[in-house]
Amino acid sequence: HDLERHDENPPGRVQGLAWTETGGVLLSVEAALLKGPGEMVLTGSLGDVMKESARIALSRIVSGTAAAMLNFDRTSQSIHIHVPQGAIPKDGPSAGITVYTALYSLLKGVPVGDDLAMTGELTLTGRVLPVGGIKEKLLAAQRRDISRVILPRGNQADVEILSRENTRGLDFFYVDQVDQIIPIAFPDGDAVEEPPRDADSRRTGDQEVAPG
Amino acid sequence: HDLERHDENPPGRVQGLAWTETGGVLLSVEAALLKGPGEMVLTGSLGDVMKESARIALSRIVSGTAAAMLNFDRTSQSIHIHVPQGAIPKDGPSAGITVYTALYSLLKGVPVGDDLAMTGELTLTGRVLPVGGIKEKLLAAQRRDISRVILPRGNQADVEILSRENTRGLDFFYVDQVDQIIPIAFPDGDAVEEPPRDADSRRTGDQEVAPG
Amino acid sequence: HDLERHDENPPGRVQGLAWTETGGVLLSVEAALLKGPGEMVLTGSLGDVMKESARIALSRIVSGTAAAMLNFDRTSQSIHIHVPQGAIPKDGPSAGITVYTALYSLLKGVPVGDDLAMTGELTLTGRVLPVGGIKEKLLAAQRRDISRVILPRGNQADVEILSRENTRGLDFFYVDQVDQIIPIAFPDGDAVEEPPRDADSRRTGDQEVAPG
Amino acid sequence: HDLERHDENPPGRVQGLAWTETGGVLLSVEAALLKGPGEMVLTGSLGDVMKESARIALSRIVSGTAAAMLNFDRTSQSIHIHVPQGAIPKDGPSAGITVYTALYSLLKGVPVGDDLAMTGELTLTGRVLPVGGIKEKLLAAQRRDISRVILPRGNQADVEILSRENTRGLDFFYVDQVDQIIPIAFPDGDAVEEPPRDADSRRTGDQEVAPG
Amino acid sequence: HDLERHDENPPGRVQGLAWTETGGVLLSVEAALLKGPGEMVLTGSLGDVMKESARIALSRIVSGTAAAMLNFDRTSQSIHIHVPQGAIPKDGPSAGITVYTALYSLLKGVPVGDDLAMTGELTLTGRVLPVGGIKEKLLAAQRRDISRVILPRGNQADVEILSRENTRGLDFFYVDQVDQIIPIAFPDGDAVEEPPRDADSRRTGDQEVAPG
Amino acid sequence: HDLERHDENPPGRVQGLAWTETGGVLLSVEAALLKGPGEMVLTGSLGDVMKESARIALSRIVSGTAAAMLNFDRTSQSIHIHVPQGAIPKDGPSAGITVYTALYSLLKGVPVGDDLAMTGELTLTGRVLPVGGIKEKLLAAQRRDISRVILPRGNQADVEILSRENTRGLDFFYVDQVDQIIPIAFPDGDAVEEPPRDADSRRTGDQEVAPG
Numbered sequence A, B, C, D, E, F: 001h002d003l004e005r006h007d008e009n010p011p012g013r014v015q016g017l018a019w020t021e022t023g024g025v026l027l028s029v030e031a032a033l034l035k036g037p038g039e040m041v042l043t044g045s046l047g048d049v050m051k052e053s054a055r056i057a058l059s060r061i062v063s064g065t066a067a068a069m070l071n072f073d074r075t076s077q078s079i080h081i082h083v084p085q086g087a088i089p090k091d092g093p094s095a096g097i098t099v100y101t102a103l104y105s106l107l108k109g110v111p112v113g114d115d116l117a118m119t120g121e122l123t124l125t126g127r128v129l130p131v132g133g134i135k136e137k138l139l140a141a142q143r144r145d146i147s148r149v150i151l152p153r154g155n156q157a158d159v160e161i162l163s164r165e166n167t168r169g170l171d172f173f174y175v176d177q178v179d180q181i182i183p184i185a186f187p188d189g190d191a192v193e194e195p196p197r198d199a200d201s202r203r204t205g206d207q208e209v210a211p212g
């Protein structure tokens, strides 16, 4: 009954999965591009680790393999990252790949589907590190009608021990490197690069392959 | 007897509804445009969440659909946002759409009517999220002779359960997206864009439509 | 016997009335213009609310109706505001109109009379809001041989309930808008604009009109 | 026996009189001119009030009547003010006129005599306000072989009640305005302006006039 | 069985050995080059000493003997240093040479082998100072399949007292000066300079010489 | 046996003598020159007084008599000062002359001998003030094979009361002014200026004259 909850994402908005003391939650990351000299504005009552996480995502976007395809000039353009809701404090590194994907979506002008959510720590050289609270996060994904979930490969074992109930309706994509997210999140040929040859992100054990 | 309390708003001043420990209050948001390199000055004893809220409104103004119509150059002009009264601490995200509207009014040079008040959290991509304290805020609106109130659609249910007493003399406008505020707050053709086709902000259940 | 206490004010110095725990005091606001890129230097052990108050006054000077008449370029000139005595902490919004008047005096190069004092909160759009401690402030004004006092109109009722003793020797000017201060403080034709038609600042009930 | 303690002052060094919990002390203020964009560097474990005091002195130097005679460009030159000894915290506004005089000495390239000391709060418009601890400060001046002392006129009464013992060997100069210090501290015709006509700084009651 | 844990390092990533309350750990240092005016961005929940350590490494890279060979313009390029994992606080000076090597790898575009790890404090003039926790760090190196370890010569004695068990599978390289790291970490002729003649980093007592 | 501990100093490194709770220590000050707009980077867990001390040394270098001989442009070059070891907090003003000498050595490109150490507070006008802990500092100098020690003349009396044991193997140079250090630390004709005529730094009572 809550199909309306699926707002279409504009470019620059991506759903992340977060873990809080009261359970998992779906949490949007929003990005906007501003004129002006290379600021990074971070709002949403973000803690220091989450702020650093956003900084890493921005540095990776401008220094990684995707950089050449994205028209972004850090010296004359500024980025604003916001995580609603503004009054709720948020922290931790697990939104790293969500911020990266929101920036990619913004700078390419291509939206991601509203049935996609993700969680994972991003490092500066593009590795995706495992995060905690997988079970609670998947519960939140199901509750909010998410159908595709991108996770760090380091969390694959955490998913495989869950019951069929805990993973019902969800397709999983495991990634080692942040570049592997692009063909999953932007499947319509908008990808900057081909899916890496050795990525097995679409052949994940007992889950069906998400059409994209 | 307090018709005089209705000062005419100059461009850049908009009434918001806030919630305090001692009840709801009507609270102006004031904006001014300054020459100089892209500062955002925030005064009025604003807490961190409210400061971030103002930052979001500014980023949305310069990056959203309204941006093209507004002559504002963030690199050579500065914005000052003030919320009187200066000695009273204020916080929370619910003035987001009020700051947005004050900025729009300032940059277009068009005032909003002094019978209009609003409350709602704004996200960076323009969504309007529900806020708390609706009953107390409406009481303040009535006390200060407000006749039109803009609310997040997510608060419509909160209004519909109120008594006729609590909503007497008030017309309600519900919005999902901040752009939907423009034709309501600036009805005289000064709007940047047509009211969105699918906006039902003027067809709100049992309230009459405000003439604008 | 303390006529000598009336130093002639140079341009940029205006007397304000402040309220402290030990009673009202007369307190100068001093302004100076400096070359250099748009700083605002604030000294005098000012608290955050008072610093914001000075910031509002500066923004109002450069964005309000007086701006066109004042040769001030915020991008190449800096302002220093000081409130002696430096070792005494001061706070609150009630020096707002005093700072505004000091800036006006400085930028026009015209002094205000040393028999004039004022108190009132200034908002960014030029409104003058009522302040506290009126009785104590007027006592300080009398003690320091002030003869003309500018007050927010919102404080008129506070004055009208005082005894004849408490107002002896003082002429009162009530203002709604900060622009109304100019013809009172600078009566010799140096005013930027005519007194606003609807201002009743010179027709205040039972007080005699100050010649200016 | 400690005549050697009288180092010749280079331009930019002036002796001040300070008051500490253990009595009065003679304390140098040192100023240096640096290339570079308009910084003010303050060292010597200075408290906030003393830092503001130095800021006021700099603003006064560049905005007061002396400014035209001094080759100082705040936008391309920086000032460093230091108060030895670096490990001893210092605070208060009473070094205001000492910093002013050190800056004047530096920018004119003219030293002050090492027999001169001073104390007094400076305001932004050049007034010199009275300070505390006069008796203790004079004791320190005598101990360190100072012969001329510049004081705020507001402290004249504090001196006049002291015993002959407390003022032995000291000549006093009382000033209302900081400009009156120049002909006292720089008596050899290097003064920017004539002593103000109405200054009585050289006709101070029962003290003999210092030759300068 | 965990050969896959050996990710190939891209240019800019180097393994360090750190000491924590729960033992030694292998910890990557990652560096990225960004356009823009000379910032140094530091992320990874780094404490003040570790931040200073990174600053020293950057200054050494741009001022030491290697500088001429590295195309880096501190005034138009920025450096981002990150130490995963973002949520774990890290501190201390012992990553100094690891940051130096990561910067060298990044700026030369040459990766270091994934079998190499290092620990050592770096000084601004290029000295490598001994650090603590050697035994625990070597245990972590063995656990993570490291085969070559660079250590401060000042730690040579700490290694020589360890049991054969504690050093099994590890080749040791001792350095006094940070320049001596280059031929060890980049053995394929990419080195900026010849191994220093008097360096005995490859003739370390009872360890075999690592082929590079 | 620890002659090797005497690393040759490169230009920019000078030994200082510091006092800690556990006794005196020899402590290097290291300086490096960086391209870029006029920063001063200070590392080594320095306390506020020590940071100010370094700032004073830099200002003195660029404003004192030596400035003309040193090719340093504060607006396009930056200075990094580091005091190993990075994890040990350090504070106090007594490294002032050591920082000055390190900067001089760096900017002239001339090293100081590794048998030289010094301690003394520097003021902005070049005076050298006495410091504490002389006995403990000299013990550290002896332990680390220092043979020449530069001290403030104000500490001469502290040395003269020490036993022959406490000063064995050390030659003392007493200075009033920081410029007097140059011919002592750089005796090979690299000095910017002649030894000041009235300096008696080489004729110190019962110590033999150091050959330089």
Ligand SMILES: [Ca+2]
Pocket: A006, A007, A008, A114
């Ligand atoms: Ca949908």
Ligand SMILES: [Ca+2]
Pocket: A145, A146, A147, A169
């Ligand atoms: Ca579903």
Ligand SMILES: [Ca+2]
Pocket: B006, B007, B008, B114
């Ligand atoms: Ca009206």
Ligand SMILES: [Ca+2]
Pocket: B145, B146, B147, B169
């Ligand atoms: Ca009404």
Ligand SMILES: [Ca+2]
Pocket: C006, C007, C008, C114
């Ligand atoms: Ca008068």
Ligand SMILES: [Ca+2]
Pocket: C145, C146, C147, C169
């Ligand atoms: Ca009177």
Ligand SMILES: [Ca+2]
Pocket: D006, D007, D008, D114
């Ligand atoms: Ca003398």
Ligand SMILES: [Ca+2]
Pocket: D145, D146, D147, D169
């Ligand atoms: Ca004497």
Ligand SMILES: [Ca+2]
Pocket: E006, E007, E008, E114
């Ligand atoms: Ca490998």
Ligand SMILES: [Ca+2]
Pocket: E145, E146, E147, E169
């Ligand atoms: Ca191995």
Ligand SMILES: [Ca+2]
Pocket: F006, F007, F008, F114
């Ligand atoms: Ca040697």
Ligand SMILES: [Ca+2]
Pocket: F145, F146, F147, F169
């Ligand atoms: Ca020796």
